[in-house]
Amino acid sequence: MTETPAKPVLLTGASGALGRVLVKSLGALGWRMVLTDIVPFRDAVPDGATFVQADLVDGVTMLRLAEGCGAIVHLGGVSVERPFEEVIGPNIRGLYHIYEAARREKARVIFASSNHSVGFHERGESLPADTAFLPDGYYGLSKAYGELMGRMYWFKHGVESVNVRIGSATAEPVNARMLASWLSYPDFSRLIERAVMAPKVGHAVIWGASANSRMTWWRDDARAALGWTPVDSADPFAGQLAGKVSGDPVEERYMGGAYCSIEYTRNEPAPVWGEGDV
Numbered sequence: 374m375t376e377t378p379a380k381p382v383l384l385t386g387a388s389g390a391l392g393r394v395l396v397k398s399l400g401a402l403g404w405r406m407v408l409t410d411i412v413p414f415r416d417a418v419p420d421g422a423t424f425v426q427a428d429l430v431d432g433v434t435m436l437r438l439a440e441g442c443g444a445i446v447h448l449g450g451v452s453v454e455r456p457f458e459e460v461i462g463p464n465i466r467g468l469y470h471i472y473e474a475a476r477r478e479k480a481r482v483i484f485a486s487s488n489h490s491v492g493f494h495e496r497g498e499s500l501p502a503d504t505a506f507l508p509d510g511y512y513g514l515s516k517a518y519g520e521l522m523g524r525m526y527w528f529k530h531g532v533e534s535v536n537v538r539i540g541s542a543t544a545e546p547v548n549a550r551m552l553a554s555w556l557s558y559p560d561f562s563r564l565i566e567r568a569v570m571a572p573k574v575g576h577a578v579i580w581g582a583s584a585n586s587r588m589t590w591w592r593d594d595a596r597a598a599l600g601w602t603p604v605d606s607a608d609p610f611a612g613q614l615a616g617k618v619s620g621d622p623v624e625e626r627y628m629g630g631a632y633c634s635i636e637y638t639r640n641e642p643a644p645v646w647g648e649g650d651v
């Protein structure tokens with residue numbers, strides 16, 4: 374039996390695709406978990422876990438659910454590009470409730486950030502974890518704000534966070550972009566496990582991608598401090614996916630892919646970040 378966390382872990386977004394992956398993998402390790410989501414949880418709830426259907430916007434319930442927890446794995450909220458008014462409640466107000474709960478419980482937050490917080494960086498760049506945020510929409514903007522909220526709670530209250538900028542976490546890669554951005558479910562599960570179990574993390578940023586040889590976009594994060602090394606790779610899919618591109622120049626230019634072209638209204642190409650007057 375591997376080591377388990379000393380206190381239960383609150384997992385938000387438990388009913389989503391990645392939540393269900395974690396419930397299974399962490400449940401199999403014998404972790405005690407409090408699961409929550411705005412929609413019902415339809416899989417079997419593992420021994421040692423309970424599920425409570427709740428809205429992140431309900432701060433009192435979030436405080437109650439976090440009681441006695443040592444870590445909050447926060448996957449909940451809007452997880453795709455949506456209009457501003459839909460994003461603001463779950464991803465900003467809801468996140469504030471999570472950080473307040475973490476402050477009260479002296480719990481660590483594992484925040485599901487996203488590559489879309491830096492999505493308008495060009496694919497030819499190689500970004501360190503402290504690169505400038507360059508969100509590609511309201512969703513990516515909420516993730517950048519979320520990382521900054523964690524930074525504020527770390528400096529002001531000593532609340533630790535691991536901000537995982539997830540690339541594309543799916544069962545298999547499905548297009549050429551994902552030959553770089555893909556994060557396998559097993560690599561994701563091991564990453565979250567290490568993010569909870571690592572003795573000290575401070576305010577850490579991790580690029581959430583597997584060991585893909587095309588993953589030249591992101592570098593220099595806190596994985597060594599966590600003891601996480603991805604082992605899977607999208608490389609075996611290169612033959613079938615290398616030509617699977619959209620033909621949309623905006624989508625193919627930037628790391629954020631299709632999210633960059635949603636409601637895009639520029640007529641001339643944007644300058645490259647950091648070169649010239651941006």
Ligand code: 15L
Binds near residue numbers: 453488540
């Ligand atoms: C994300 O942040 C989304 O949650 C997911 O649905 C994918 O779009 C992923 O990014 C991606 O960029 O592939």
